[in-house]
Amino acid sequence: MAIGRRQYPFHLIEPKWQRQWDEQQTFRAWNPGETVPAGHPFAWRHAGAGPERLPKFYILDMFPYPSGAGLHVGHPEGYTATDILARYRRALGYNVLHPIGWDAFGLPAEQYAIKTGQHPRRTTEENIATFKRQIKSLGFSYDWSREVDTTEPEYFRWTQWIFLQLYHSWFNPQSNKAEPIATLPYPPELQSGAGLPAAELESKRRAYRDAKRLAYVTEAPVWWCEQLGTVLANEEVVDGKSEVGGFPVTRKPMRQWMLRITAYAERLLEGLETIDWSDSLKEMQRNWIGRSEGAEVDFRIVGAPGVIRVFTTRPDTLFGATYMVLAPEHKLVDALTSPAQRPQVEAYRAAVAQKSDLERTELAREKTGVFTGGYARNPVNGQEIPVWIADYVLLSYGTGAIMAVPGHDTRDFEFASRFKLPIVQVVEPPAGVDWRGFVEDGISVNSTGADISISGLPTPEAKRKITAWLEAKGWGKPTVNYKLRDWLFSRQRYWGEPFPILWKTGPDGRAYHEALPESALPLMPPPLEDYKPTPDGQPPLARAREWLNLPEGATRETNTMPQWAGSCWYYLRYLDARNRAAFCAPEAERYWMGTSAPAAAPAAAPSAPGVDLYVGGTEHAVLHLLYARFWHKVLYDLGHVSTPEPFFKLVNQGLILGEDGQKMSKSRGNVINPDDILAEYGADAFRLYEMFMGPLEMVKPWSTKGVEGVYRFLGRVWRLFVDEQSETEFEQALTAEPQRGRELLAVIRRAPGIADCPPTAAQLKVLHACIKKVTEDLDGLRFNTAIAALMVFINEAMTWEAKPVAVLRDFLVLLHPFAPHLAEELWSLLFAAGVSESGPARPLPAGGPSPAGGAAGAPAVPPLSYAPWPKFDPALLVEDTLEIPVQINGKLRDVITVPANASQADLEAAARASGKVKPFLEGKTVRKVIVLPKKLVNIVAA
């Protein structure tokens, strides 16, 4: 809008309180055992009680990645929600941990540095400064003393330390958990080492150990992105292009570090049952893990030794397998290929290798493949079936080979149709459904062999029977498969944590790796001037000769960790951010994660283990959230943390669209910059609007007009409290001497109607209805309707002649989580000298300093940030008379006013007596009358 008069001097009020909060460290959270200084408002509220005796509330925002673009309006949506709840919980008496920090390593930051021709260290610092300024200007109640930055040595030393925990562990399938690598048993031939020279035995044992570690090195085809000069994890490749930058990626075998997340597939799945996340998010994780139950079956190769092992979820369709397909890269392809078919097979394999992932997975395209010339024998009926290769079978899933059942699998059906392969029925669908391509459960048919029959059995039973038979014969076994792949953990870039790993050469001439001792951490990256990636995949760190080479011929690992490393555990560092001896002290971990002995009676629901509330966008549904859960479980297994899951409750905020209803983007030109909104309407209005738009989780379009609406509401709040004449004087003084800004606020006086008078019953009813609604809505994260309730209160209070101080104070406590700056200013105005001689109706401070505890004495103005949340009194909300709707056959015909205590009979009589109702009953028989006391009357007549 064309900026009119300011509704209220937010430009002076907001910086004033932000500075006060900073100087006082108002929102510092206290760890168990810490002594709270007597002058701190926390001490005032809790009367000297030790933090460990108070219930805790850990409320966390997703780790911001400080990009070059600065904050957009989507970021503060979640931040505002968590800030409101943090302030609300403080008012309820919790010890609240609400931290913030910077996820500052990683590709986008490095790309930005390259683009702007600066060192990433520098751009990172600048970006953090921008984010910090923007976040601070919104008045969030973060504990800045716990601020972390993943690029600081004191932070990444612990990232490296956790990597070493992974490196030094293996996953014991017996105990189903990670254990120190020293507990790994060697297979018999390596135990005795019979006949082997000591050096060779040691080298073999090392190879065995290294292959079992949770962090291991492998030479595997990986996604290589030439433009970015690095490999990427599966999760970072979208539609055959890099998620960052959208560059093409290709498959390339390279030596890489991997983390064995697949060992945790089952536990990551099970853990979802114990946490309070949205169904859609849990479902996304389940899909990503992709558990499927089935069987592995061996098909003997005809005319050669060996078997082709396939994975199938439908062993009941084994009789319908009319051919087999191997992935083109499968290692048995050579052995199966006949001389006659070799040219076609080689050509096909070469063609597939050329294809990008996009070409290979593109939708609705024709299936391709070639016959190898080889055959395999179906174990159930001895039939010889041809073996093909085709790129619709993926090497990376299952065994990289399938039995094809074209009768009952859509893909096999397409392929068989195209290549004229036989299609037979082995499942009977329900009547009227074509069996061709029927993939649901049915009844097995045509499934009888010499030795086994499952004909006539329903699918689940048929599966069980044939699997048991295969197992008894030694030809197969029940198997569970996961789509989840191990996590590719190394990057060929500069801007990441170096691996605390050395490479050495053994007596056999083979290279092996070794961990640095913990005492060598943090391992600093070399100060490279030329940090740019190279197109050949040689990491930039390899260029730092002095750093790279160590005295005894050892060299350092030159890969760096991916961006996700630092964000996998930051929520743990917040618990004890300045600890130099450990990533976090155990007492702090147990207290904040909720596993220490129950704290003093909680004011509301008891805490659940883990972070109490985690808020962030859906974009992290499978990357960060899966990685972090994995690391957490490893730390849990090794005894470093006390909960099996990191984040108990998680809420995704919905996307904010542009005013045109489209996703915000520079190219559309519909991006809203929070700085502009703040300059015009202030932080309180901005916060309020972000919450008033609609439910937190919903996608919703931005409307600057809507900001004006809540801004006007804040103006009404201001005018309710402030004397008009004094404001005019203030405005004039400000115009004359704008530089005196803040001190001129002292000119403002409270409105004349505000008095220390007893509230009327009507006023209390309005107040308590508001307390009830705001309290319940905050508990349910319904910020939009809570704000509506505050508006209703103000609309009502504007009509009051006399405004009791006690009522207004309670209102300010309700308002302060949403609009903290304005609330603080008005709060101090209410307590200004001479306002409240005889004290308010509600004793304030309710939880004030104990006679013994208040060394600094009671402050002149009780701190609003720690003022107790008001309780609503249901007795004040009861009505004398009620308006009761009267329906005839379910249709509303009248609304009658009756005493609240009217009996059922009274209600029915009053309803029948209504003049508006009578005509509808004329000439009809009343069949039934439904009377709900205090609710409604419905007369059924015909």
Added chain:
RNA sequence: GCCGGUGUGGCGAAAUGGCAGACGCACAGGACUUAAAAUCCUGGGCCCUUAAAAAGGCGUGUGGGUUCGAGUCCCACCACCGGCACCA
């Protein structure tokens, strides 16, 4: 294709199975003002009637169902958004 979510005035949205549209935006009328802005007051789902109204009818994506009563519960469908997608 599969999974999840969402469909309510001109717009953002509210509504334990019980008065659909709270609250806000936009709009219209009025007060204040020389005038405007700001502020304050009033109005409003749609249709039919009417000078205006009253009364009435219709209304929560579509079609069925359960119920005295359905935005809300059940079944089938449609549209949009998000995720996954040759995973055997």
